[in-house]
Amino acid sequence: MSEQSPPPPQPSPPLPPFASPASRDRFEALVAEAEAVSVDGWDFSWLEGRATEQRPSWGYARAMADRLREARAALDIQTGGGEVLAAAPKLPPVTVATESWPPNIARATALLHPLGAVVVADADEPPLPFGDGAFDLVVSRHPVTTWWEEIARVLAPGGTYFSQQVGPASVFELVEYFLGPQPPEVRGARDPEDARAAAEAAGLDVVGLRPERLRTEFFDIGAVVYFLRKVIWMVPGFTVEQYRPQLAALHRKIEEEGPFLAHTTRFLIEARKPL
Known part of the structure; x- marks a missing residue:
């Protein structure tokens, strides 16, 4: 019996349009920074100036x-x-x-x-x-x-x-943004x-x-990525690659409308x- 070829990889969903090339560059830089930082421990000081929680x-x-x-x-x-x-x-x-x-x-x-x-x-x-x-x-x-x-x-x-x-x-405003109504x-x-x-x-x-x-605000998309990497039960299995289109859309929303409120x-x- 001949071996079947594995199915071809599915293309990633296209990213939503950015407001400008500069906005795309900011998105990529913020996401890369938030992906690289350690999320060990229970210290949220990295979010200072990027998110607030009452x-x-x-x-x-x-x-x-x-x-x-x-x-x-x-x-x-x-x-x-x-x-x-x-x-x-x-x-x-x-x-x-x-x-x-x-x-x-x-x-x-x-x-x-x-x-x-x-x-x-x-x-x-x-x-x-x-x-x-x-x-x-x-x-x-x-x-x-x-x-x-x-x-x-x-x-x-x-x-x-x-x-x-x-x-x-x-923080279900954020959870349901990614996962839909619960x-x-x-x-x-x-x-x-x-x-x-x-x-x-x-x-x-x-x-x-x-x-x-209590009121919680995220001022940039990097703060969202860091938060979801650290508080792993919010969006189980969260990765940037899986949710890149939603992250890009949320980045544009924050840039145009201000902090994401949860x-x-x-x-x-x-x-x-x-x-």
């Missing part, structure tokens, strides 16, 4: 630091590169952070070990690699998944879970009331729950384990 009114880092100051043993779940935890002025005598992504594990270790915190490589799946009642404070900023039963297990009686989380349909079950995922119910089902008392919707959703949840 901050929640509660000031998570400051509020977390206040709780760390009073704790004896604390756990930071999904610490990323350890940047948020490292910014706290004082860490408890026992401070542990977990992370699953190898580049972030290395960054967090380098940042947190000099401060006396231990970084544990963890798959972000149950069970947490700690004994029952090991911590009087567990914190987490923007966890991908919250394993409520495990949090309840590792908290000591009277201990607190304190977390800022991504809410429903966050179904209600996707738009409604990560509802704060679902978090309350899950925490209570795990035996915790929710003592605070605050949602906010809205971030966040909620703050605090739950305690009964004595």
Whole structure:
């Protein structure tokens, strides 16, 4: 039997027209720059001057630091590169952070070990690699998944879970620009009331729950590319080549109409384990 020839490669969709050759050159330069920069860690300083995100009114880092100051043993779940935890002025005598992504594990270790915190490589799946009642404070900023039963297990009686989380349909103006309208079950995922119910089902008392919707702006197409490379669950499998026509059209839209506006959703949840 003769071998079949592979199908010929499909041509890439044509790019939309640019306003000018200079606009095309700016597009290519911005995209190339954003593709080349490292997206390790959870530091978004590269976006300074290129994108803005309104901050929640509660000031998570400051509020977390206040709780760390009073704790004896604390756990930071999904610490990323350890940047948020490292910014706290004082860490408890026992401070542990977990992370699953190898580049972030290395960054967090380098940042947190000099401060006396231990970084544990963890798959972000149950069970947490700690004994029952090991911590009087567990914190987490923007966890991908919250394993409520495990949090309840590792908290000591009277201990607190304190977390800022991504809410429903966050930055979906950008998500739906690339992926099209999302179904209600996707738009409604990560509802704060679902978090309350899950925490209570795990035996915790929710003592605070605050949602906010916040303004986010992207000033150039490089900021969009960097954001989607870094926050990989927004447009799963995102690559510049796959979405080049949409990126080019969005580049022209930003140049002609101004920053691309989206809205971030966040909620703050605090739950305690009964004595």
